[in-house]
Amino acid sequence: MSPSSATGADALVLADATVAYGRVAALERVSGRVPAGRTVALIGPNGAGKSTLIKAILGLVPVVSGAITVLGQAPAKARREVGYVPQADTLDADFPVSVAQVVLMGRYRRIGWVRRPGAEDRAVAAAALDTVGLAHRAKERFGTLSGGQRQRVLLARAIAASPRLLLLDEPFNGVDAVSQDALLAALAKLTAGGTAVVISTHDLALAHLACDDVCLLNRHQFAFGPPAATLTPELLRATYGGAAVELGAHGVLVARP
Amino acid sequence: MSASLGTLLTVPFERPYLTRALIELLLLGGVAGIVGVFVLLRRLAFLADALTHTVFPGVVIGFLVSGQHGIFPGALVIGCLTATLFTGLAATRRVAEDATLAILLTGFFAVGVVLVSRRSSYTSDLTAFLFGRVLTVSDGDIVTTAVVTGAVVVLLAALRKELLLVAFDPQAAQAAGYRVIALDLALNLSIALVVVAAVRAVGTVLVIALIVVPAAAARLLSDRLLVVTVLAAVFGMASGWIGLLVSYQVSVDHGIRLATGATVVLVLVAGYLLALAATAARARSRRTAPDALAGSATRPALAGEATGPAAPSAPEAPARAAPRGPVR
């Protein structure tokens, strides 16, 4: 059980927030708090609005009612301290960029315009890469890594910016077990240091395993609370809209989204 | 009198007009190669081609308004306008991008042809605009080219890490707070400037080759971005040099007329094919030799080679087995 951060302030507060693209509400009336050092899983079927919520936390999609407060500020203002890890398979595997260069990209905002990365930036990037266990692959081309390894590199990129809130969009999709472990270990280190983490995922076992709270979403919120209280058959059935829900051998619930 | 390699290197400096043509082609080849790398990474080749077509009526209007001296301003104004227009279109993403671009580029181009056909002697003007007349560039043209290409290089160098991020992962760029549209606009303007600068020497039709081919060939030969960029610039310049010299020597020795701009493009394509052959040969020789440990840090992956998971490396064995069951 990881200790909470000493500051006690909430990294993320969702207060009855409704998020919309234009006229159409993508996600309605979401509420919840993520204190520093805690992890929340966003769970719901495809199209539920998980990615939209993440984009809204980044300030990229407007909040039309209610509020989203990130690190005590409006989402757009807090961006410098918010990290984002997209899915690795959206990226071009042929791109001529090395693993180290990808991680260094996380420092660009801090470096600012025109200036070149300095020794400190490279050191931080190297440390971040080490945190995900891929320091020995630093010089290789990003596309030569496996899917799971690439996902880890993207996490390292986000870590390099020393975020206080980290958002991950389906980071475990199609990731092999070794990389999954590495991701979880790195995230554990981050939360120990006080970073709050929001992960959208389909993997209920992982949510159970690794997260302090679970938020069930399908265009609006069905629950927000600890896994034991939220990952129940009734709530899951309601969230997934009648998709198959079954009990596994050890009492773990597996849903097909 | 046939040319030896040594002659190829010294001939341009014997004739002032050749020296000027050479400098113009070196400037353009270098910048086009560098811009081409960004075009390649951001997958903007079609948009770059569209820009070459839309710049054409600007060239014609400038020419009709104030003769030779109007070409550059006319092309510049329309080039920047259309680059901005295309950036905006790409941002809205309402109509399929390709279709919109195709409509715009043919429309603009037709306007240009209509305007120029009202003149007498329009075929020679047209040929000059489309294919360039590098042998008669003046010192003033060279200065203009140097200023424009210098500005582009400075802009791209200043923005290079942000442009890299946007090309690689536009989502992450947006999440980090970068305005992707603004960066795309900067790149599109750079492309437009290169097209405008190249109109005089190689013309609007051939400049796309100068932009796209060196970068594509360089990408075949290396996986490292810096190396690709340098190679592209060198390749662009070398092709300009060789193309100029070949067309010159053939004209002087054999009386056969080879358009300089088109010869440069042929050299570019030949170079690309050579790079392709070299890559294929290298791939074949690697496959026959017993492979070193996959995951060795010194071997770059080759374009076209299957990129998949490297063999799991020993140092990565986790401290405990991956749990799929609950942990209580």
Add this chain to the structure above:
Amino acid sequence: MRYRGDVRSSPAPDNPGRRARGGRLTAAVLGLAVTLALTACGSSGGGSEARAGGKLRVVATTTQAGDFSRVIGGGLVTVTQLIKPNVDPHDYEPSPADLNALASADVLVVNGAGLESWLDDAVSASGFEGTRVVMADGVSLREGTGAEAGKPDPHIWHDPRNARIMVSDIEKGFAAADPADAPVFGRNLAGYLTALDALDRRDAAEIATIPARQRLLVTNHDAFGYYTARYGLTYVGSIIPSFDTSAELSGKAIQNIVTKIRATGVKAVFSESSLPPKTADAIGQEAGVAVIAGENSLYADSLGPAGSAGATYLNAEEHNTDVIVKALR
């Protein structure tokens, strides 16, 4: 986060400092380029070497310029002719060989009157520093018609009286560049002027044999303005109503021509040697007139190649008159 575990990773040796800046390389190349530019500006073009074999080096633009130059210069000149027979002079792009010839030429003979719009660029690029002879100097120019209104008609040579002025200009230029041989040039000129006068009388006599109301000329484009003015022909209209030899004709323009042709009752339509005769055929059929094309076509813009009926100016002009007279009589 509740998961705890170790992930071991081996430390990788870091290799920073692989930056030979691409930016620096480009700057070095630009610096080299600028240095080259300065060297190029410093060096001058134009040959001040001894004349090849003692002959005057002449570059002539058009076929007429080449022919006249060879006549006036005789064996004392080597003539490089830029525009070959049957090439449109408007369309011309100088090749490296041409620019080299210009660079080392002593005399440049051009038509002038706006025919060679590409010439100034080529001359300044090559660094030509010799004597320039503009054959149109001293010729009174008529205005172009149709799309070329407002600009002079450059086809001045079709009037032998203009040709006299043109060759006189050449002789002056040659004499200035090579005073030692001036008497020879003078004699060549005198002989040619006699031939031109004979041509003029012959043409006038031949055309006089055409009935007055048949003295109507329809050709591909308005290249014969000076000819028709000299010999009292009327120019009905050109088939391609601009100087551009490859423009396409709108349907309305074709109808205009056909109407005019029918209205005037002209007997024949002429196509020029440097142009494909298909357009002339089409109108001729539509209007019901004879179409003179192919081997018998007129030499309008260009003289013919060596061995053809119009290889020299005198031959070409005689041929033109013969064809016109035969068709219209």
